[in-house]
Amino acid sequence: MRCLIKNGYLHQFNATKSSFIRGNLIINDDYIEELSGWCPPEQSFDKVIDxxxxxxxxxxxxxxxxxxxxFVKGLFDNLPLEMWMLYTKPYFTGRVETPDDVYIKALFSCIEILKTGTTMIIDDLVHCPTFSPQHYSMIMKAYKKAGLRADVSVNIINKPAYETIPYLDELMNDNLKTRLRAGAMPPEREILQYLEGLIRQYNVxxxxxxxxLAPSGPQRCTVPLMKGMRDLAEKYHLPVVSHVLETRVQKETGQLFFGKSLVEWMNENDLLYPNLLAIHSVWVTDEDIQLMKQSGCKTVHNPASNLKLGSGIAPVGRLLREGITVGLGTDNTSCSDSLNMFESLKLSALLQKIQTPDYENWIGAQEAIRMATYNGAECACMQNKIGSIQVGQKADIVIIDTNNERFLPANNYVNQLVFCENGQSVRDVIINGRIVVENKKIVTFNEAEVIEEFKRVMNRMKxxxxxxxxxxxxxxxxxxxxxxxxxxxxxxKSSSV
Ligand SMILES: [Zn+2]
Known part of the structure; x- marks a missing residue:
């Protein structure tokens, strides 16, 4: 199918800067065939979008x-990560969900994701039970139905909880530890075989x-498991999601467990590498940043989650200046309580300004847009396919209507996209050449039916x-x-320095 999108303002990157030029875009099946200043005759196209x-x-x-x-969106406030994680699912027995439950949950998530202009997610999932291929297949089925581009990991923690947070081991009695060990993970080899099976099945x-892949965090997983996932990532050219130095507690965890920063410890164990997404990186030191730079690993900034859990403010400006790729995310549905990337865009462009009075080096709208597009594609190891409007790239495109109070007067589209827009101006969304949102309505599934089904499942989940x-x-x-x-x-420690 050939589709013409005519007479719009095309986003372009000039070096790292964003700009808009008036023009037309032609999609041929799943890729961008042509960008042009003149509008070709409409009759030669299967579809024309004005x-x-x-x-x-x-x-x-x-x-x-x-x-x-x-299922727990909006339920929590005023909890740091370590306390919040405790309440998100039954601590000893785990969440019980059917394959149909996870299907409707994934499809429900797509409503906010698609309608606010997100075309790809890197979704780190704790589906229950963890190693059920049926559950995993239903999540993939939901994203396929919605038409959403999705990298989906199975979040793995293969250490008991009392070994992942300092002092818990000595505070917990044997009875509690025994109950926790009842849900122990299989050996590393079995976990890796399961994951490689999924990769072979889905990654055609x-x-x-x-x-x-997603080893949850360096203090939560064994070294053989993390090395095994690194090897799989390199073999299949895939990103690896791992939470690194997200919170104040994690900053101390490295010192208390290993006598050094978690990033230093990862470096010594050969666990920093280009495909790694060291998610958050809030508490990295200057030395950590140099190690990250040398390894080529990337990170993802999640400003709303970092604020809500009181985790801290990631040094995004310093990371970007060192040439480290920083993507942008919303993080967990119940710790930022939103899947709307426009919140992340605005917060990321605001937060860094209070880090330093050096305003000539502040992070702003330009950097935020790049983080949410091109850098995100780099995080997925897909910058040659998506992340910018260029001939030959996959057609993952969002059309934003500027005829509203957020864009009028039209003073600066880049700034207004980040500081004025909230997702409500998203009119059409195209993913891999397929229209998934048209005139603000999802066209790949029935939104009202999904909401009704979600409400029904929610009653049971309470x-x-x-x-x-x-x-x-x-x-x-x-x-x-x-x-x-x-x-x-x-x-x-800091008072004795
Ligand atoms: Zn996370």
Whole structure:
């Protein structure tokens, strides 16, 4: 199918800067065939989209998201990561979901994702049970139905919880530890075989939905597991999602567990490499940044999540200046409570300004747009295919209507896209050449039916959340004590310097 998008403002990167030029765009099947200043005759096309007064931008890439927490969206506030994680699912027994539950949850997530102009996600999933191919296949089926480009990982933690947070091991009694070990992971070899099986099954050439890898974090996984995932990533050219130095507690964790920063420890264990997405990197030191730079690893900034969990502000300006690729994400559905990338765009362009008075080096709208598009594609190892509007690239395109209060007066489209827009001006969304949102309506599935089904499943899930609250209450005081003790360790260290 050939489609003409006529008379819009095409987004272009000149070096790293964004700009818009008036023009027309031709899609041939799944790729961008031509960009032109003159409008070709309409009768030679199967479809013509009038983009008068519209911006034509590369689809936004949400480079870090966990859609699995959609059942608990909006439930929490004023909890740091270590306490929040405790409450997101039943601590000892785990969440119980059917394949149909995870299907509707994934499809429900697509409503906000697609309608706010995101064309690709790197979704790090804790689906339950973790190693069920049926559950995984239903998530992939949902994204295929929606038409969403998605890299989907299975989040793996193969150490018991009391070995992942300082002081928990000594605070927990044997009875609690035994109950936790009941849900122990299989040996590393079996986990890696399972993941490679998924990769072989789903990652066919030009797949729109792919399996990628996710050792949850360096303190949560064994070294053989992380090395095995690194080897798989290099063999199949895939990104690896791992949470690194996200919180104050994790900053101290490296010192308390290994006597050094987690990034230094990863470097010594050969666990920093180009395909790694060291998600967050909030508490990296100057030395850590140099190690990241030398290794070629990347990171993803999640400003809303970092603010809501009180994690801190990532040094995005310093990371970008050192040439480290920084993508942009929304993170978990229940720790930023939004899958709308326009929130991340605006927050990322605002937050860095309070880091330094050196305003000539502030991060702003230009950098935010690049993080949410081209850099996101680099995070997915797909910068040759998506992330910019160029001939030969896959047609992942968003059309934004500027005839509204957010874009009038039209003073500066780049700034207004980041500081004024909130996702409501997204009119059409095209992914891999397929129209998925047209005139603000999802056309790949019935939105109203999905919402009704989601509400029905939610009624059942509320019982799971009651159980989660009950099980978390058994260990809440231990987690709180471990949390404050670890924070005090950091305070003590900095006051004694
Ligand atoms: Zn995350």
């Amino acid at each position: 983009a008068t007064d519209c911006l034509i931008i590369p689809g936004l890439i949400n480079a870090h998201i966990h859609t699995h927490c959609h 050439p030009d797949a729109v939905q792919r399996c990628v 019982k799971q959340q009651e159980l989660a609250g009950k099980e978390a209450a058994e260990v809440d005081n231990l987690y709180r004590e471990a949390y404050y003790k670890t924070i005090r360790h950091g305070d003590h």
